[in-house]
Amino acid sequence: MSLFRAGLPALLLGACLVLAAPLAAQAAPMDAAAAQVRAEKPAKPPTTKELTKDQDSYLALVSRDHPLDPANYKPKDLRTVSGTGMELRKDAATALESLLKASRKDAQSLSVLSAYRSYDRQIALFNGYKARYGTDYATRISAPAGTSEHQLGLAADIGLSSGVCNLKACFGETEGGKWLAANAADFGFIIRYPADGEKVTGYKYEPWHLRFIGVDQAKAMEKSKAGTFEAFHAALVKASKVKPPTAAQIKKQRESLLILRFLPPYRDWSIGYDFAR
Template sequence: MRLKSTAAATLTSVALLLGSASLAQAAPTDLPSVEQSDFSDPSSLIALINPTTQLSPEDYVPENLVTVPGSSDKLRADAAAAVEQLIADARAAGHPIKLISAYRSYNRQATLFAKYQNQYGTAYAERISARPGTSEHQLGLAADVGYSSGKCQLHACFGDTAAGLWVAKHAVDYGLIIRYPEGEEATTGYKYEPWHVRYIGTEHAQAMEASKVSTFEEYIDLLKGQAKEDTSAEDAEKAGKKSESSKSAEPKKEKAKQEESTTTRQKSSENSSIDDLLVLRFLPPFRDWSFGF
């Protein structure tokens, strides 16, 4: 992966900000449902990592890494199966490709970056390598593929080869995307890399293709917009249920009050009758009432 300069990172944020309004309008209505935490959780298939978004924790190690058959490289299980099938089908279609690179740990990436930094200086090192903690390879979901012969290996010309064109066309069938498309450096922060594929799952890969956006950053922006709308709708629904519950409780409270009032009146009447009887008990006999004063 080749990282652009710090200025490109700034352009990434600006481009996303300016495009957010139009993206929201263009968002399809059938995007997969996601949680807000999926965007930052490194174990999520849609975790976003780029020059301005670092892994947390920065030394994250995937739990289910497996060796991709036919290589010594590792990926998370689902990604490994997808890349293995992609390579097998490409070969069956007459395009002899292989896996060049897959999972790289934080320490491995730190060693590579330090090597390039010492050899070429920081500015150039950032153009050809990611800083540790900002590489998609650390997620265990990214892979670099290329011709078995080494033709155009890790070069932009791979995108113009028969194998490169086949990978770009069929990657979505395996839940993969070309992570750094041509002409999108300002958004992704990286140069065009037709050899770098990222696993996001078939559902998301197909939804991203259907949404007509070019980059994963734009797709994430669409998902975030939908997740926000879903949360707002859910909050409104909860508020509505709470209001209905309160309304349904009001008749019950009123009925209880009426019953309490009736009981009070009955008790008051009973007490009044008792008092009257007590008074009558101590009055003189009826026949004495005829005498005046």
């Protein structure tokens, strides 16, 4: 009799909990698991392919060691940067227009000296430097055709409207040069050839040369203290090779969270099943 008096209500309570628990458990732990997965996967991390094979990617690495393929690559979405007569890819052009507008607001007078340069234009430019300075120096200050970021349509050379220190290292010491270094990342640009970066980038300090990589990545690079785009790019490639969890792994993780959720009630219910009485 005591079994029915004490055990049955406990059994009924147990049954109610068995029915109610999955309903309660469905909402809470699944959200936790989803949040965890989201935390592990930040907004669209670049893929290895995007980083290493896609010339149209804003994160494409182009240098003497990483020439464009084909060498006469031309981006498809070039447009004129308003008020300059020079072209960049659409998003880079919009970003540069915003940057210039902000610089004017801060009483800076900056001009775009060069932006997109075609393969043929780069050949002429490089040959001109070679004739003037010899191959060695020309190579330190300019890219052979097919290896220039300007050909990507994502690079722009910025100078002071006064012309002072244009395309010279001293631009970095001017008020305008300092403004550019401090604000470029907010618009998705990086100073691509930093001081002391020549061993890695292959180029002398170019405080005037901006490269567009998008706002998120430009800010991430600034935070990372990678120093050069080469180092930042290598870190991105490394991260892209870490396999994200598969759908099956995510499901398993959610199930284990559900099981953990169920454990305490099961353990506690055994108190109610006192059949020895």
